[in-house]
Amino acid sequence: MVKLGSVLIVILSGVFALAIVLLPEQFLLLLAVYLVAVSLVVFTLYRWLKLVNEKLAAIHELLKATGTGQSEYSLVQNDEGLFSKIHNELYRYRRQSEVQAVNLKQDRQQLTYAITNIAHQLRTPIATSGNMIDLLTPENLAESKKGLQQQNERLAGLVEQMVLLAKVDTHTLSNIKEPVNLNQLLTESLNFLLPAITTADLSFDYAVPQDIVVAVNRKLMQEALINIFKNNFEHAPKHSLIKVKAVQTPLSVILTIENAGEAIAETDLPHLFDRFYRGSQSAPNNMGIGLAIAKGIITATGGNVSVQNIAAGVSYRVDLFR
Numbered sequence: 001m002v003k004l005g006s007v008l009i010v011i012l013s014g015v016f017a018l019a020i021v022l023l024p025e026q027f028l029l030l031l032a033v034y035l036v037a038v039s040l041v042v043f044t045l046y047r048w049l050k051l052v053n054e055k056l057a058a059i060h061e062l063l064k065a066t067g068t069g070q071s072e073y074s075l076v077q078n079d080e081g082l083f084s085k086i087h088n089e090l091y092r093y094r095r096q097s098e099v100q101a102v103n104l105k106q107d108r109q110q111l112t113y114a115i116t117n118i119a120h121q122l123r124t125p126i127a128t129s130g131n132m133i134d135l136l137t138p139e140n141l142a143e144s145k146k147g148l149q150q151q152n153e154r155l156a157g158l159v160e161q162m163v164l165l166a167k168v169d170t171h172t173l174s175n176i177k178e179p180v181n182l183n184q185l186l187t188e189s190l191n192f193l194l195p196a197i198t199t200a201d202l203s204f205d206y207a208v209p210q211d212i213v214v215a216v217n218r219k220l221m222q223e224a225l226i227n228i229f230k231n232n233f234e235h236a237p238k239h240s241l242i243k244v245k246a247v248q249t250p251l252s253v254i255l256t257i258e259n260a261g262e263a264i265a266e267t268d269l270p271h272l273f274d275r276f277y278r279g280s281q282s283a284p285n286n287m288g289i290g291l292a293i294a295k296g297i298i299t300a301t302g303g304n305v306s307v308q309n310i311a312a313g314v315s316y317r318v319d320l321f322r
Contacts, residue, residue, distance in 0.1 A: 125154050165289050165293055168297065176217055177216055177301070181210075182208060185214075186246075196233055197233065200236065202239075203241050204242050207246070214253050214320050215322075224294040227294040229257065231316075235259060236260065236313075240259065240261070243256070243257070243259075257316040258314065258315045261313050269309075273292055273294075275289055305318050
């Protein structure tokens with residue numbers, strides 16, 4: 001705009017000089033016209049520069065306010081003029097800042113909630129171990145040693161689960177995937193739970209094709225499957241049948257695990273995957289984090305997990321998209 005104003009003044013000066021040469025007798029009139037024209041150009045240029053300064057000052061104030069989270073940016077401030085792109089970027093920046101502020105607040109709340117629950121979960125085995133030590137005598141040494149070992153194993157397992165849950169919450173799970181045979185992965189997961197299977201005398205209707213391969217993080221997916229199987233078994237009656245089935249579709253691999261247990265309360269179903277949630281049918285030692293960890297791992301893999309009541313019991317479904 002400044003360059004345009006300078007060019008206009010140069011052009012007006014050239015026209016004025018030419019007019020004087022052609023019409024010398026009209027010198028005063030031509031001078032008056034020239035001065036008026038130059039004044040208009042200068043005034044217009046001044047008004048434009050003033051508008052630019054006002055716009056820049058307003059944008060500067062908005063940026064300062066946005067940086068402190070105090071801005072309430074409105075699209076009304078935008079226009080189709082010279083600063084349209086700047087306003088658009090400023091609005092986008094403001095929206096991103098708002099989202100980040102909300103996410104940060106939620107993360108802090110989750111961290112506070114998690115720390116509180118971790119302390120609560122750790123308190124029980126620590127207190128139990130302390131009581132056993134207080135009651136320790138030469139006569140019950142062997143029994144107390146066994147009990148302390150069990151509490152120590154429970155405490156170690158709890159810490160490991162808490163670390164995994166923290167990685168789920170902070171989205172820092174490893175995303176390294178490899179082709180894994182699903183049948184082998186399921187077998188390894190079930191072998192880990194053989195003591196629980198034997199104690200409950202569970203039998204299996206197992207229908208998983210040998211050739212299904214999924215792209216997952218082997219260690220993490222095994223942890224997810226163990227938690228799902230464990231939760232399923234806890235709600236299965238003793239001496240009952242567990243159905244494990246997998247099918248491959250063009251879009252995904254669908255794994256279903258069904259038990260013949262009592263239907264899950266409808267009020268519990270929407271919250272089964274919430275961390276630290278213990279439903280009305282939960283076992284006394286259930287910490288309420290197993291399914292939350294499983295969901296976090298499967299979701300990070302790009303899959304989905306769900307639970308629903310069926311006519312013969314409860315069905316757990318895992319979708320691993322290809």
